[in-house]
Amino acid sequence: xxxxxxxxxxxxxxxxxxxxxxxxxxxxxxxxxxxxxxxxxxxxxxxxxxxxxxxxxxxxxxxxxxxxxxxxxxxxxxxxxxxxxxxxxxxxxxxxxxxxxxxxxxxxxxxxxxxxxxxxxxxxxxxxxxxxxxxxxxxxxxxxxxxxxxx
Ligand code: SF4
Ligand code: SF4
Numbered sequence: 001x002x003x004x005x006x007x008x009x010x011x012x013x014x015x016x017x018x019x020x021x022x023x024x025x026x027x028x029x030x031x032x033x034x035x036x037x038x039x040x041x042x043x044x045x046x047x048x049x050x051x052x053x054x055x056x057x058x059x060x061x062x063x064x065x066x067x068x069x070x071x072x073x074x075x076x077x078x079x080x081x082x083x084x085x086x087x088x089x090x091x092x093x094x095x096x097x098x099x100x101x102x103x104x105x106x107x108x109x110x111x112x113x114x115x116x117x118x119x120x121x122x123x124x125x126x127x128x129x130x131x132x133x134x135x136x137x138x139x140x141x142x143x144x145x146x147x148x149x150x151x
Contacts, residue, residue, distance in 0.1 A: 029126045036087040041077040042100035055096025
């Protein structure tokens, strides 16, 4: 069966409701925090910055100074003790977090690259160990295609 490839925006559009629909079969977040650890974080785009400023209710300059770091055009969150500055037994800015955090681990590369899928599956205990790559792609494709059916 041929699979459609999805753009990041399409995967980002997978709503919490749809995420719940796939939880039983292919993914359920274990809230282990592994994806919030490391010396780097996801990068933020302009919408992420706006959302963060709104959520923290601080001017952008203050948010940048306290929580973010910039290298050229890349803006990431600072890390402390090997984890994202916003991590404390879970994400402390859940409604304001970057879209890439929201999307994880359903990264677009997972749909087109089995090696990436295996890497992500290895690092994220939320992905079912029983699901095959083909079934994972099939179920995620169905979820994404169903987004247009939302009320
Ligand atoms: S690594 Fe996977 S299971 Fe753990 S918190 Fe991140 S998304 Fe959830
Ligand atoms: S913003 Fe939240 S979900 Fe994203 S890396 Fe930081 S603590 Fe984790």
